[in-house]
Amino acid sequence: MNDTIISLSHINKSFHQNPVLTDVSLSFDKGEVHSIVGENGAGKSTLTKILCGVIKQDSGTICFEGENIDFKNVSQAQALGIRMVYQELFLMKDLTIAQNIFIGREIKKGFFIDDEAMNQKCQELFDEYDMDLKPYTPVKELSIAQMQMVEILKNVSQEVKVLVLDEPTTALSSKEVDDLFLMIEKLKAKGVSLIYISHKLDEILRISDKISVLRDGNIVDTLSKEEANRAKIIQMMIGRAITWTVKEKSEVKENAPIVLNVKKMESRKLHKISFDLKQGEILGFAGLMGSGRTEVARAIFGADRVRALEIEKDGKVIDIHSPKDAIEHGICYLSEDRKQFGLFLDHSIYANEVISSLDNNTKFMLLDDKVMMEKAEKYKDELNIKYPSILSKMESLSGGNQQKCIIARWLLKDADIFIFDEPTKGIDIGAKSEIYSKIKELVQLGKSIILISSELEEITQLCDRVAVMREGSISKILDISEASQENIMKYAVRNAQ
Ligand SMILES: Nc1ncnc2c1ncn2[C@@H]1O[C@H](COP(=O)(O)OP(=O)(O)OP(=O)(O)O)[C@@H](O)[C@H]1O
Ligand SMILES: [Mg+2]
Structure with missing residues (x-):
């Protein structure tokens, strides 16, 4: 039949x-x-x-x-x-x-x-x-x-x-x-x-x-x-094999300075969030969905108001009231919800990629289009983004390729601190490993990264330390040497300890 x-x-x-x-x-x-x-x-x-x-x-x-x-x-x-x-x-x-x-x-x-x-x-x-x-x-x-x-x-x-x-x-x-x-x-x-x-x-x-x-x-x-x-x-x-390697120990330099110090963040959903981030460090944020990871990122980026928050960057207290303030202080944020907070579907790939780095690319007060175009084009090969022309509209790209363009946007931006919220959502397994190499390159250049991810494989491959969140609080910050998937889950789930 x-x-x-x-x-x-x-x-x-x-x-x-x-x-x-x-x-x-x-x-x-x-x-x-x-x-x-x-x-x-x-x-x-x-x-x-x-x-x-x-x-x-x-x-x-x-x-x-x-x-x-x-x-x-x-x-x-x-x-x-x-x-x-x-x-x-x-x-x-x-x-x-x-x-x-x-x-x-x-x-x-x-x-x-x-x-x-x-x-x-x-x-x-x-x-x-x-x-x-x-x-x-x-x-x-x-x-x-x-x-x-x-x-x-x-x-x-x-x-x-x-x-x-x-x-x-x-x-x-x-x-x-x-x-x-x-x-x-x-x-x-x-x-x-x-x-x-x-x-x-x-x-x-x-x-x-x-x-x-x-x-x-x-x-x-x-x-x-x-x-x-x-x-x-x-x-x-x-057409090739991909191997995942777990990071065995922290790769942060011993004398690396603290670049970001977040103290006593408090809001309706968050309780006493304090942590620091060192230069060249990848700090993971793990936890169940709804545990407050995105809220922490949005508060640092000035996208949401919080009741109390003190942020020091490079040892100095800074005020962040809006994403613009955060970007001026060299902090950028890749949102997990690209459709709502990131994509301009009606605009070209080029516009979408360069929109946040216009001020890095001006010469005598004028936009240097040629340089920007070259920089943006570079990511087509580096992240294996599929599009016929960089001037095509964003809406003609496949879902995963749109996500890669948003990553390219933030890589083009010369920031000090990158907050990546679920950066490889919807991205194929080959491109994932390319994005991981890019993230590793950034820290080698002395940048620091906060990586929010629901994929524990991603966390254990890339991070130097892992902050585990549970119900709006950080329940534990683990060094990568002790951050097995079981151990992370233990702190992510109530009563599992
Ligand atoms: N309306 C459109 N106009 C022009 N090109 C398009 C259009 N829709 C899709 N494409 C192109 O067709 C190709 C296949 O896209 P499709 O969305 O089917 O990919 P996909 O396999 O679903 O990828 P993903 O895993 O990223 O979702 C892509 O290169 C995309 O840019
Ligand atoms: Mg698709």
């Missing part, structure tokens, strides 16, 4: 003469999780957008339940039960969870929207998928992770046969990933086919029945669960 629900044959797609998918043929079976992996810009999102009628292929066919289909638009695919949860969220933040889930198909009583009925239906969904949320909570009060779950729920609450999840776990904690995987298992049991995209290979290996590797717009191969392993996938994805 043929179990295929949807298949692609000989699909080609180019954007402005740049081929993105070349002769791609792939089929997806009923009730299976079929993952697609590949480097940033390999064509994963494009492929799935074609499957869901969001964009149209230049040539090739799509066959759904045995019939060739020529999608005119997304609604046509949705009507057949083909749905996609995008890399970026599309929720109305001022509406409640229930209103978001039923958006465009509101339940009505006469002419009026029946909120009560929608809340009840929504609660039934929460019960079915074991979710601890309230239907009437406004979406703006949710964490990014909860918003992600609502977005998924919005799709599964409707007729669904094929569900595409494009990097659904970038903002989820490990507990929430477990919840999502339970949801996926339930959907699978109902016969739904899931197409799953992620850069997190451990998740891919855990959840997939099949794994297809996409490289520069070509399918390299499809592996079964039994055939697949981490090394094999990496080799197929990027």
Whole structure:
């Protein structure tokens, strides 16, 4: 019996003469999780957008339940039960969870929207998928992770046969990933086919029945669960092996001066945060999601007001009331939420990269465009950023390549202290190791780094010390020699000590 629900044959797609998918043929079976992996810009999102009628292929066919289909638009695919949860969220933040889930198909009583009925239906969904949320909570009060779950729920609450999840776990904690995987298992049991995209290979290996590797717009191969392993996938994805090395001991010079001293930071969410940072040091901030790591970064950067805070830079007390003040004092911050605080999608890659370093590149009060352009172009190769021209709009880049451009922005800025908040979110495994080398280069130049990361592998590879946060406080600062993953988790979780 043929179990295929949807298949692609000989699909080609180019954007402005740049081929993105070349002769791609792939089929997806009923009730299976079929993952697609590949480097940033390999064509994963494009492929799935074609499957869901969001964009149209230049040539090739799509066959759904045995019939060739020529999608005119997304609604046509949705009507057949083909749905996609995008890399970026599309929720109305001022509406409640229930209103978001039923958006465009509101339940009505006469002419009026029946909120009560929608809340009840929504609660039934929460019960079915074991979710601890309230239907009437406004979406703006949710964490990014909860918003992600609502977005998924919005799709599964409707007729669904094929569900595409494009990097659904970038903002989820490990507990929430477990919840999502339970949801996926339930959907699978109902016969739904899931197409799953992620850069997190451990998740891919855990959840997939099949794994297809996409490289520069070509399918390299499809592996079964039994055939697949981490090394094999990496080799197929990027054509070389990647080795991770754990840092055994601190590499900070013994007499390195303290460049940043943060004292008694206090806010609604943070309690008595004090720590210092030495020149040439990478100080990690580990902890569960919501433990307050981003709040610490935003307070130092002047993005949020805090009740009490004393900051000394190079031994002198400084006042930071806004990000502008922080940047003037040589402190820069790469936000974890690039869509909200960083990207100008409508502008060129060039503008996005140089926007924060204009004052470093003026000659006789004029912007030195040529020098800036050269500097910005340099990162195309160094970070392996895929774009046709540096003057292309940011919105035409793949998710991971946008993130690399934001990293390039801060590398272009001649700052002393870099705060990187989840810098490799959505970045493929090959590019990750390139970003790690860049971070190491920065400290060799005498810069200092605060690295917030949920990936313990990233922390143990790069950091000299690790501040572990728990419920708004620093529960322990560990030297890297004692910062095993187990030890970090011990201080991150209450009652685990
Ligand atoms: N609307 C567009 N206009 C021009 N180029 C585009 C457009 N959409 C995608 N591209 C290009 O197509 C290529 C593939 O992009 P796609 O988003 O499919 O990659 P991806 O595999 O999903 O990468 P990531 O892991 O970074 O999300 C990229 O080089 C991207 O710049
Ligand atoms: Mg993508």
